[in-house]
Every structure is written in structure tokens, then in C-alpha cells.
Amino acid sequence: MASAPTPAPAPVPAAVAEPQAVRPPSGGAPQPQQSLQKETTIRIDTARLDQVLNLSGEIGLTKNRISNLKSQIVHGNTDPDTIKALDLAVSQLDLLVSDLQNAVMKTRMQPIGRLFQKYPRLARDLARQLGKDVELVLSGEETELDKTMIEDLNDPLVHLVRNAVDHGIEGPEERQASNKPGKAIVTLSASQVGDHIYIEIADDGRGMRPDTIRSKAVEKGLIDAEMANGLDDRQSLQLIFLPGFSTKDQISSVSGRGVGMDVVKTNITRLNGKIDIESVPGQGTTLTISLPLTLAILPVLVVRLNDQSFAVPLSLVREIIPINPSEVQRVSGRATMVVREEVLPVRSLSTLLGWQAKRNPAYGVLMHAADNTFILAVDGFVGRDDVVIKPLADIKPKGIAGATLSGDGSIVLVLDMEELLSRSPADTPGGLFAKAA
Numbered sequence: 001m002a003s004a005p006t007p008a009p010a011p012v013p014a015a016v017a018e019p020q021a022v023r024p025p026s027g028g029a030p031q032p033q034q035s036l037q038k039e040t041t042i043r044i045d046t047a048r049l050d051q052v053l054n055l056s057g058e059i060g061l062t063k064n065r066i067s068n069l070k071s072q073i074v075h076g077n078t079d080p081d082t083i084k085a086l087d088l089a090v091s092q093l094d095l096l097v098s099d100l101q102n103a104v105m106k107t108r109m110q111p112i113g114r115l116f117q118k119y120p121r122l123a124r125d126l127a128r129q130l131g132k133d134v135e136l137v138l139s140g141e142e143t144e145l146d147k148t149m150i151e152d153l154n155d156p157l158v159h160l161v162r163n164a165v166d167h168g169i170e171g172p173e174e175r176q177a178s179n180k181p182g183k184a185i186v187t188l189s190a191s192q193v194g195d196h197i198y199i200e201i202a203d204d205g206r207g208m209r210p211d212t213i214r215s216k217a218v219e220k221g222l223i224d225a226e227m228a229n230g231l232d233d234r235q236s237l238q239l240i241f242l243p244g245f246s247t248k249d250q251i252s253s254v255s256g257r258g259v260g261m262d263v264v265k266t267n268i269t270r271l272n273g274k275i276d277i278e279s280v281p282g283q284g285t286t287l288t289i290s291l292p293l294t295l296a297i298l299p300v301l302v303v304r305l306n307d308q309s310f311a312v313p314l315s316l317v318r319e320i321i322p323i324n325p326s327e328v329q330r331v332s333g334r335a336t337m338v339v340r341e342e343v344l345p346v347r348s349l350s351t352l353l354g355w356q357a358k359r360n361p362a363y364g365v366l367m368h369a370a371d372n373t374f375i376l377a378v379d380g381f382v383g384r385d386d387v388v389i390k391p392l393a394d395i396k397p398k399g400i401a402g403a404t405l406s407g408d409g410s411i412v413l414v415l416d417m418e419e420l421l422s423r424s425p426a427d428t429p430g431g432l433f434a435k436a437a
Contacts, residue, residue, distance in 0.1 A: 042107070042108070042110070042147055043110075044107050048103065048106050048107050049107070051103045051106075052100065052103045052104060052107065055096060055099055055100040055103055056100065058096050059093065059096045059097065059100065062089055062092050062093045062096060063093070065089045066086065066089045066090065066093065069082060069085055069086040069089060070086070073086070101297060101386075105146075105293075105297065108146050108147050108148070109144040109145065109146060109147070109293075110144060110145065110146075110147045110150055111141060111142050111143065111144055112140070112141060112143050112144070112145050112150060112190045112197075112199075113138070113141025113142060113143075114150070115150050115153060115154060115157070116138045116141050116188055116190070117138075117141070118154075119136055119138075119157065119158070119161050119188060120136045120138070122136075122158065122161060122162070123135075123136040123161055123162075123164075123165050123186060124136070126162055126165045126166065127165050127169070127184075130165065130166060130171075131171065131172070132165065132169055132171060132172065132184065133172065133182055133183045133184065134165050134169055134183070134184045134185075134186055135183055135184070135185055135186070136161065136186050136187075136188060137185055137186070137187045137188070138187075138188050138189070139187065139188075139189040139190075140189045140190035140191050141190070143190040143191060143192055143197060144192075145190075145197050145291070145293070146293065149271055149291060152267065152270070152271055153199075153271075153289075153291075155263075155267065156263075156264040156267045156268060156289075157188075157199070157201075159260050159261070159263070159264050160201045160264060160287055161186065161188065161201065163260070163261070164186045164201055164203040164205070164285070165186065165203075167205075168186070168203035168205035168206065168207075168284065168285050169184040169186070169203055169204075169205040169206075170184075170205055170206045174206070178282065180204070184203065184204060184205060185203070185204050186201070186202070186203045186204075187200070187201070187202045187203075188200070188201055189202075192293070196290050196291060196292060196293065196315070197290070197291045197292075197293060198288060198289070198290055198291075199288070199289040199291070200286055200287070200288050200289075201286070201287045202284060202285070202286040202287075203284045203285055203286075204283065204284040205284050205285065206281070206282065206284075207279045207280050207281040207282055207283055207284055207285055208237060208240075208279040208281065208285055209281050210231075210232075210233040210236035210237060211236075213236050213237065213239050213240060214228040214231060214236050214239065215228075216239075216245065216246075217239045217242065217245060220244060220245065220246075222239070222242045222243075222244060222245060223239070223242075237277045237278075237279055238277065240261050240277070241261050241262055241264070241265040241275070242262060243262040244262075245261065245262070268289055268291075269418060271291055271292075272291070272292050272298070272313065272401075273289055273290055273291040273292070274289070274290045275287060275288070275289050275290075276288045276290070292315065297386050297387070297388055298313060298314075298386070298387055298388075298389055298414070299313070299314040299315070299384065299385075299386050300312060300313055300314055300384070300385055300386075300387050300414065301314050301317050301320075301365065301381070301383075301384055302381070302382035302383060302384070302385055302406070302412060303349070303363075303365065303376075303378040303379075303380070303381055303382070304378060304379045304380040304381065304382060305349050305350060305353070305355065305378055305379050306350075306355065306358055306379065308413070309382055309406060309410065309411075309412045309413075310349070310378075310412065310413050310414075310415050311385070311387060311404065311412050311413070311414045311415065312365065312367070312376070312414075312415050312417060313414075313417075314384065316367045316368060316369045316417060317365055317366070317367055318366040318367060318368060318373075319365075319366045320363060320364070320365055320366070320381065321339065321363070321364045321366060321375070322362065322363055322364070323337070323346070323360075323361055323362060323363060323364045323375075323377060325360055328346060331343065335348075337364070337375055339366065339375070344366070344373060344374055344375050345372075345374045345375070346364065346374070346375045346377050347374050347375065347376055347377065347421070348361060348377045349361075349376055349377060349378050352399065352420045352421070353399065353420070359379065361377035361378055361379055362378075362379060362380060363377075363378055363379070363380060363381060364376060364377050364378070365378060367417065369417040369418055369421060372421060382406070385406070385407075387404035387412070387414070388404060389401065389402040389403070389404055389414050390402055390403050390404060398419060398420075399415060399416055399419050399420040400413050400414065400415065400416060401414045401415065401416040402414045
């Protein structure tokens with residue numbers, strides 16, 4: 001009698017199957033297989049979902065009230081009480097929609113600690129590879145940030161942590177000679193201040209010398225000697241973000257290729273953020289990343305130039321001032337104004353965009369962008385607004401971050417001030433307010 005066939009083993013369900021380890025071609029420890037796609041799910045507190053549901057119900061009730069009042073008005077009931085009731089209902093709907101937007105934004109917020117927890121082992125393994133004793137200390141892990149931004153922050157933070165361990169922390173002999181503890185400390189922290197998140201990566205290493213950075217930049221041909229002599233210490237530290245900059249003379253598996261910090265700044269800028277650096281030679285370096293809470297809704301100031309509306313991020317705006325042509329002075333051929341005893345350059349939006357100005361600007365927006373404080377000269381204002389930016393991926397003009405729609409249905413272009421300032425020359429003597437000079 002023929003024996004019964006042996007049953008095949010049951011397949012492992014996809015939901016519980018573990019990823020297979022992948023061995024590098026040249027050998028070495030196995031590494032977990034990385035997913036090629038971003039995670040598309042999110043864990044949300046049920047209390048936040050309940051808030052969204054309650055607001056949705058209130059909006060539905062208010063909508064019914066407005067529909068009823070509209071029907072009364074259509075049928076000729078236009079007495080003052082009906083009009084007042086409609087105005088109150090519309091105002092209530094506006095508040096409820098704003099609350100719903102905030103509630104929905106909170107459903108996207110995730111604690112940044114889920115990202116931070118990956119880095120202590122990264123720092124420990126790299127320190128062991130380099131023969132250093134380094135501890136990565138985390139703080140502020142409960143700080144919440146938009147999930148999309150958390151995913152896009154991973155690569156920049158990985159590079160900054162590796163950079164701190166490799167470049168920032170000295171070797172054991174150098175630390176002993178400097179009377180420093182044998183164990184170096186790298187701190188990764190997050191905090192919320194207002195509507196911005198601040199992430200700091202600080203080390204107690206050797207620090208950076210501005211003169212050394214300037215000479216390296218000149219040696220690599222990134223800037224000329226004349227430009228280097230005109231930079232102060234803070235501007236010199238910013239040179240590390242130039243493409244191709246590296247202080248390492250020898251290329252290793254960790255650094256020395258001159259690729260990295262420029263990509264970090266590009267990625268942070270893409271998130272509408274900024275990165276700053278402070279360093280004290282012999283004491284350490286601190287890099288600070290500033291990010292908006294969310295990318296979905298951006299508070300802006302809508303300005304007018306000729307007949308076109310433009311939006312600038314409200315986080316860059318300090319105040320609005322009138323521009324009197326008689327108060328505009330020329331310093332080295334450039335337009336300036338004195339605001340509270342401080343001489344500030346006046347940059348015309350028409351000049352930055354390469355447009356022909358039809359009239360002298362009437363207002364100025366005192367702004368701080370790209371490490372510069374200046375006055376942006378415009379024709380007028382529409383007001384403050386909260387907008388959802390739509391990208392212009394295929395037809396993106398230079399200096400334009402995206403577009404949105406105004407309340408009247410017209411298109412409003414959102415300005416990328418850092419790109420505009422980096423690519424546009426200053427106003428020439430024949431430019432802004434030439435007649436007034």
C-alpha cells in the first residue's frame with residue numbers, strides 16, 4: 001500500500017512573518033531588510049478621534065441652521081432678526097471649522113521619541129568603531145511633531161548624530177590632554193516654543209574654529225579669499241553647509257567625502273525649517289533645527305505686488321511699516337531705512353522676482369529670513385490667512401514654494417524667501433526709489 005503523502009507545512013501568515021536578514025556581499029553582520037515604502041498608518045488617541053467626531057456633529061447642526069435661514073431669506077423673509085441669526089450662524093461655523101482643523105492636525109501629531117529611540121545604539125556602535133566612549137542622552141521625547149515631518153527628519157538627524165560622534169568628539173588621548181571626562185556626552189533634545197519645534201544636537205567635544213573653516217573653504221575653492229576675510233565667526237560656521245565642504249583630509253567609511261551637511265540643510269529647508277550652529281573651540285558644538293509644528297496649514301501674510309497676491313510665512317514677519325520715499329536713503333548704492341535707530345536694507349519684491357515695478361512701494365514688511373533682517377517693499381496688503389499650500393512640482397518657478405487659493409477664488413503664490421534672497425542681487429542705484437534719492 002502506498003504511504004500517504006506528507007502534508008506540506010502551513011505557510012506563515014504575512015502579518016506575523018519576520019523580515020529576513022540580508023547579508024552584505026562582502027560578509028559582515030546581517031542587517032534587517034529595510035522597507036522601500038514609508039509607513040502609511042498612524043496610531044491615534046481615541047480621545048482625539050472623539051473630539052473630531054463631536055466637532056463634525058456640531059458643524060452638521062450649524063449647517064442645517066444656515067440652510068434653514070437661507071431658505072427663509074430666499075422666500076423673502078429679510079427682517080433684521082433673520083439676517084442677524086444668519087450672521088451668528090456663519091460666525092459659529094467659522095469657529096467650528098477652525099477647531100476641526102486644529103483637531104485634525106493633532107491626529108497627525110506623534111511623539112518625536114519614536115524617532116529618537118533609534119539613535120543611542122547608532123551612536124554607541126559608531127563610537128566603538130572609532131575607539132571612542134560616547135553616550136547619547138535624549139530629552140524631550142514627548143514633544144509632538146507632524147508625522148510626515150518625523151519621517152523626513154530621520155536622514156538629517158542620522159547624519160548629525162554621526163557627525164557629532166565622528167567630527168565633534170575627540171579621541172581618548174585628546175580628551176585626557178584637555179582634562180575632560182573620558183566619556184563624551186552628545187545630547188539630542190526636542191522642545192516646543194510657540195508654534196515651532198526646536199531640535200538640538202549638542203556635544204562636549206573639540207568645537208570648531210571659524211578661521212580653520214574659512215581656510216578650508218578657500219582651499220577647496222568654495223569661496224575666494226576676499227569673501228572669507230569679510231565673514232564674521234557666525235557666518236564662517238555656516239560655511240560647513242556648502243556643497244563639497246569637509247574638514248577631513250582622508251576619506252573614510254564615515255566621513256571625508258564633502259557630502260552631507262549641505263543635504264541636511266536642504267532637507268530641513270524643504271520642511272520650511274532652519275538650522276543654526278554655535279560652537280566654542282575646546283568646549284563643543286550645538287546645532288539647532290527650527291521647524292513649524294505642521295506642514296498642512298501655514299499661517300501667512302498676503303501682500304500685493306501690481307495686481308498679483310503673494311503670501312509670505314507669518315513666522316518670518318516681525319512688523320509692517322509704511323514706506324515714505326523721503327525716508328529711504330542710499331548706503332553704498334543700496335536702499336536702506338532707519339527703524340528704531342537700526343539701519344536695515346530695503347529689498348523690493350519686484351526686484352527679487354525680476355518684475356517691472358509700476359509704482360514706488362507704499363509699505364514694508366520687516367522680516368527675518370536666511371539669517372538676514374530686512375524690509376520687503378510691497379504695494380499693499382490683503383491680510384493674514386491660514387492656507388494649505390499646493391506644490392508646483394512640474395512648473396515650479398524659482399522663488400515660489402507653492403500656491404494656494406484665496407477666499408475670492410484667486411491664486412496666491414507662496415514665496416520661498418530664502419531662495420529669493422540667495423539668487424537675487426541687491427537693489428542697484430537705478431532700482432528702488434531711484435527718483436527719491
